[in-house]
Amino acid sequence: xxxxxxxxxxxxxxxxxxxxxxxxxxxxxxxxxxxxxxxxxxxxxxxxxxxxxxxxxxxxxxxxxxxxxxxxxxxxxxxxxxxxxxxxxxxxxxxxxxxxxxxxxxxxxxxxxxxxxxxxxxxxxxxxxxxxxxxxxxxxxxxxxxxxxxxxxxxxxxxxxxxxxxxxxxxxxxxxxxxxxxxxxxxxxxxxxxxxxxxxxxxxxxxxxxxxxxxxxxxxxxxxxxxxxxxxxxxxxxxxxxxxxxxxxxxxxxxxxxxxxxxxxxxxxxxxxxxxxxxxxxxxxxxxxxxxxxxxxxxxxxxxxxxxxxxxxxxxxxxxxxxxxxxxxxxxxxxxxxxxxxxxxxxxxxxxxxxxxxxxxxxxxxxxxxxxxxxxxxxxxxxxxxxxxxxxxxxxxxxxxxxxxxxxxxxxxxxxxxxxxxxxxxxxxxxxxxxxxxxxxxxxxxxxxxxxxxxxxxxxxxxxxxxxxxxxxxxxxxxxxxxxxxxxxxxxxxxxxxxxxxxxxxxxxxxxxxxxxxxxxxxxxxxxxxxxxxxxxxxxxxxxxxxxxxxxxxxxxxxxxxxxxxxxxxxxxxxxxxxxxxxxxxxxxxxxxxxxxxxxxxxxxxxxxxxxxxxxxxxxxxxxxx
Amino acid sequence: xxxxxxxxxxxxxxxxxxxxxxxxxxxxxxxxxxxxxxxxxxxxxxxxxxxxxxxxxxxxxxxxxxxxxxxxxxxxxxxxxxxxxxxxxxxxxxxxxxxxxxxxxxxxxxxxxxxxxxxxxxxxxxxxxxxxxxxxxxxxxxxxxxxxxxxxxxxxxxxxxxxxxxxxxxxxxxxxxxxxxxxxxxxxxxxxxxxxxxxxxxxxxxxxxxxxxxxxxxxxxxxxxxxxxxxxxxxxxxxxxxxxxxxxxxxxxxxxxxxxxxxxxxxxxxxx
Numbered sequence: 098x099x100x101x102x103x104x105x106x107x108x109x110x111x112x113x114x115x116x117x118x119x120x121x122x123x124x125x126x127x128x129x130x131x132x133x134x135x136x137x138x139x140x141x142x143x144x145x146x147x148x149x150x151x152x153x154x155x156x157x158x159x160x161x162x163x164x165x166x167x168x169x170x171x172x173x174x175x176x177x178x179x180x181x182x183x184x185x186x187x188x189x190x191x192x193x194x195x196x197x198x199x200x201x202x203x204x205x206x207x208x209x210x211x212x213x214x215x216x217x218x219x220x221x222x223x224x225x226x227x228x229x230x231x232x233x234x235x236x237x238x239x240x241x242x243x244x245x246x247x248x249x250x251x252x253x254x255x256x257x258x259x260x261x262x263x264x265x266x267x268x269x270x271x272x273x274x275x276x277x278x279x280x281x282x283x284x285x286x287x288x289x290x291x292x293x294x295x296x297x298x299x300x301x302x303x304x305x306x307x308x309x310x311x312x313x314x315x316x317x318x319x320x321x322x323x324x325x326x327x328x329x330x331x332x333x334x335x336x337x338x339x340x341x342x343x344x345x346x347x348x349x350x351x352x353x354x355x356x357x358x359x360x361x362x363x364x365x366x367x368x369x370x371x372x373x374x375x376x377x378x379x380x381x382x383x384x385x386x387x388x389x390x391x392x393x394x395x396x397x398x399x400x401x402x403x404x405x406x407x408x409x410x411x412x413x414x415x416x417x418x419x420x421x422x423x424x425x426x427x428x429x430x431x432x433x434x435x436x437x438x439x440x441x442x443x444x445x446x447x448x449x450x451x452x453x454x455x456x457x458x459x460x461x462x463x464x465x466x467x468x469x470x471x472x473x474x475x476x477x478x479x480x481x482x483x484x485x486x487x488x489x490x491x492x493x494x495x496x497x498x499x500x501x502x503x504x505x506x507x508x509x510x511x512x513x514x515x516x517x518x519x520x521x522x523x524x525x526x527x528x529x530x531x532x533x534x535x536x537x538x539x540x541x542x543x544x545x546x547x548x549x550x551x552x553x554x555x556x557x558x559x560x561x562x563x564x565x566x567x568x569x570x571x572x573x574x575x576x577x578x579x580x581x582x583x584x585x586x587x588x589x590x591x592x593x594x595x596x597x598x599x600x601x602x603x604x605x606x607x608x609x610x611x612x613x614x615x616x617x618x619x620x621x622x623x624x625x626x627x628x629x630x631x632x633x634x635x636x637x638x639x640x641x642x643x644x645x646x647x648x649x650x651x652x653x654x655x656x657x658x659x660x661x662x663x664x665x666x667x668x669x670x671x672x673x674x675x676x677x678x679x680x681x682x683x684x685x686x687x688x689x690x691x692x693x694x695x696x697x698x699x700x701x702x703x704x705x706x707x708x709x710x711x712x713x714x715x716x717x718x719x720x721x722x723x
Numbered sequence: 724x725x726x727x728x729x730x731x732x733x734x735x736x737x738x739x740x741x742x743x744x745x746x747x748x749x750x751x752x753x754x755x756x757x758x759x760x761x762x763x764x765x766x767x768x769x770x771x772x773x774x775x776x777x778x779x780x781x782x783x784x785x786x787x788x789x790x791x792x793x794x795x796x797x798x799x800x801x802x803x804x805x806x807x808x809x810x811x812x813x814x815x816x817x818x819x820x821x822x823x824x825x826x827x828x829x830x831x832x833x834x835x836x837x838x839x840x841x842x843x844x845x846x847x848x849x850x851x852x853x854x855x856x857x858x859x860x861x862x863x864x865x866x867x868x869x870x871x872x873x874x875x876x877x878x879x880x881x882x883x884x885x886x887x888x889x890x891x892x893x894x895x896x897x898x899x900x901x902x903x904x905x906x907x908x909x910x911x912x913x914x915x916x917x918x919x920x921x922x923x924x925x926x927x928x929x930x931x932x933x934x935x936x937x938x939x940x941x942x943x944x945x946x947x948x949x950x951x952x953x954x955x956x957x958x959x960x961x962x963x964x965x966x967x968x969x970x971x972x973x974x975x976x977x978x979x980x981x982x983x984x985x986x987x988x989x990x991x992x993x994x995x
Contacts, residue, residue: 103806106802106803106806107803107806107807110799110803110877111821113874114822114825114874114877115825116836116840117825117833117834117836117837117840117874118825118828118833118836120836120839120840120846121828121832121833121836124836124839173737173738173741174738176734176735176737176738177734177735177737177738179734180730180731180732180733180734180735181731181735182731183727183728183730183731184728184731184732184735192735192738192739192742195742195746195747196742197983198746198750199746201927201931201979201982201983202931202976202979203931203932203934203935203952203972203975203976203979204932204935205935205937205952205955205956205972205975206753206935206972206975206976206979207749209753209955209959209968209969209972210749210750210752210753210972211745211749212959213749213752213753213756213965213969214745214748214749214752217752229745230745232741232745233741233745233746236738236741236742265730290823290826290827293826293827293829294826294827294829294830296829296830296831296938297936297937297938301959310829311829311830311831314829314831314832314835315831315938318831318835318942322835326832327832330828330829330832333827333828334827334828337824337827338824341820341824433961435961435962436960436961438963439959439960439961439962439963440960442963443963443965534843534860540946576947579947580863580945581863581945581946581947582945582946582947583945583946593842593844594844595842595843595844713961713962717777717949717954717957718776718777720777720946720947720949721776721777721778721780721781721949722777
């Protein structure tokens with residue numbers, strides 16, 4: 098009876114622990130890209146995985162960081178534990194105290210503190226900084242595992258060996274190390290696990306273009322994860338299980354063998370040699386994988402660092418650019434102008450080409466964060482870009498000195514016709530109690546305030562504190578009805594029918610309609626935001642020439658067309674527009690809004706530092722409200 | 724080595740150098756940034772910012788959720804650790820690895836899988852409605868965040884408890900029973916006190932990461948619920964105010980120090 102209860106209890110906890118993992122494995126066979134919909138059984142993601150260099154790259158980085166940091170941390174940690182025995186009690190407790198800091202300290206504090214150090218030292222964030230960070234938090238795990246064991250070791254055997262004429266290191270290796278080994282190995286395992294699983298510290302210490310699996314997934318979670326990741330996790334899971342079962346069988350066989358014969362000292366050593374050989378082989382495999390696929394030691398000079406919006410380019414275009422020019426592209430994505438700004442402000446040379454929107458371009462120009470473009474190197478841009486768009490870009494970038502228009506679009510409401518029966522013509526519907534828990538708002542300051550300001554009939558560029566307070570109050574009142582504040586996730590959630598109404602950018606609307614024909618996009622009568630973003634080059638760019646080549650390439654009509662068909666935002670590229678074959682898209686009012694709609698929409702302008710702070714202040718209050 | 728001070732110092736020096744550069748100095752940097760403003764002048768404003776209602780609220784909520792998660796983890800893990808420890812001869816290795824194994828799958832992936840499970844049209848609700856049962860709406864609430872915390876940090880509670888329980892000598896328990904204590908008395912008078920060090924390290928290892936997380940609350944809270952970790956993260960990635968971020972981190976360190984002191988004091992009193 099008692100045994101049964103125990104088994105049931107253990108079973109329940111195991112189900113709890115493994116339920117998400119099973120879910121993930123099932124999703125890896127789901128042919129629908131959306132997590133929320135089962136589209137049938139497929140092996141596609143496993144096949145695609147093999148050619149997805151980004152994911153493989155991130156995985157290789159994760160492995161190599163975990164391996165190197167574990168080895169280094171194990172050596173340093175074990176050496177320190179051994180040394181501790183010969184130190185003063187006082188210095189011992191000081192060392193242990195310091196060692197406890199990364200253990201006890203929150204990951205976020207450790208991560209931030211290291212980031213501040215690296216920035217202060219002008220270290221280029223990337224592989225090395227992440228490695229240092231991982232070694233730093235791994236050493237304590239090794240020490241905490243080895244230290245208790247070290248304390249139980251009797252020094253007399255070691256001393257006897259010395260008395261018999263052994264060299265100190267030889268004596269150590271023969272007497273102390275074998276006793277220490279189990280603790281060292283379990284410490285190393287712990288360190289390896291922690292390194293694999295770490296997200297927060299890596300997130301703060303990684304630089305541009307360097308991703309481990311964790312950081313890669315975090316950026317993907319926000320914009321809808323690629324199913325290839327599920328496939329990869331399923332594979333990892335299977336490998337781990339096989340390794341575990343294999344090692345257990347090996348152990349069982351060894352212990353069966355040793356129980357037959359009296360185990361001699363020699364024998365024991367022989368066994369551990371076998372284990373060491375196995376471990377070394379595993380390490381070798383990891384190193385090979387890491388070096389082959391990881392971006393770790395590839396320090397090509399002919400490259401360009403691009404920082405673009407999520408899902409804002411046809412991936413094929415990047416490959417084409419690399420093939421045609423021989424320039425290696427390091428491509429990262431951001432979610433909002435503000436996140437992009439914070440990154441560039443902290444390290445201007447982190448990226449060469451960025452793609453901010455109107456008001457952010459104006460702010461970055463004012464703050465001297467961009468460099469003037471050499472239009473002579475941009476023949477496609479001068480030929481293909483619609484002069485009307487250049488003219489409107491000049492409103493925030495006088496003389497078109499800093500930016501080449503990339504895409505433009507509007508902000509509106511996407512709604513599910515089967516879930517919403519009222520006509521959607523006004524922002525007011527986002528405050529309708531009827532749709533409580535069914536509304537998705539944009540998790541970006543300006544867009545959220547735009548909705549409330551437009552609803553109240555104010556300018557979306559308002560800096561009047563009274564109007565802003567009023568808008569903030571509206572947003573706080575709306576919060577209980579809001580299901581979530583999201584950016585790129587709107588797409589997945591609307592496709593899956595998870596929400597009825599969502600604030601969304603126009604390009605996403607066409608994409609979602611393709612996946613779910615019940616969805617409809619509306620620009621409310623009160624008006625909205627029309628935005629334009631453009632390619633810019635950072636002030637301290639290290640690859641200006643390549644950056645210009647990138648921008649020019651993006652303006653070539655066939656490339657612009659590919660991008661347009663992939664992201665479906667309005668392209669300012671005249672020649673590309675002419676090339677659009679699909680009638681419905683060419684005539685789509687979502688992709689190409691009418692004059693009448695546009696007349697209701699306003700462009701964001703940069704409001705200055707004071708207004709910016711007020712927006713941020715109020716936004717924090719909204720986010721903290723109930 | 725055991726008595727040779729010079730060799731010992733030599734052996735310890737790489738770590739000491741490492742620890743000073745990558746543990747002590749970065750910590751000092753947090754103090755520096757946290758206690759200065761943009762121009763580098765000394766100020767307490769960044770630390771005092773914790774008193775703003777919105778920050779205070781996110782700190783309070785983080786404390787409450789971390790506390791609830793820690794208690795749930797403890798209540799779930801203790802019986803489990805007892806079961807595991809009582810079967811120690813048969814399958815020690817496989818059982819403990821079984822509970823560490825999920826950690827080899829990426830932490831964010833596992834959390835995201837919970838999103839899929841808990842969503843309104845997610846897996847759990849799909850199963851519930853299939854059987855005609857009422858569905859649950861807990862995604863983007865504090866409850867979902869607590870589930871995520873418990874799920875992610877449970878192994879950190881199981882392991883130290885298991886180690887502490889496995890270390891208890893059976894003869895001590897048998898002695899208590901022989902002396903007439905019943906099962907309940909033995910548990911409260913012998914087992915529980917003997918595992919206090921394990922409990923304390925389990926609590927620390929769950930409470931601290933739960934208190935300071937920002938990924939779990941972002942993913943399972945739909946960015947609607949702001950914990951102190953989110954506030955700090957946003958100061959760095961969104962508002963670009965490093966001084967404020969560092970200042971708030973200092974406040975967080977205060978809680979960690981309090982936790983350490985309490986742990987040490989309980990540890991001492993339980994020893995004596």
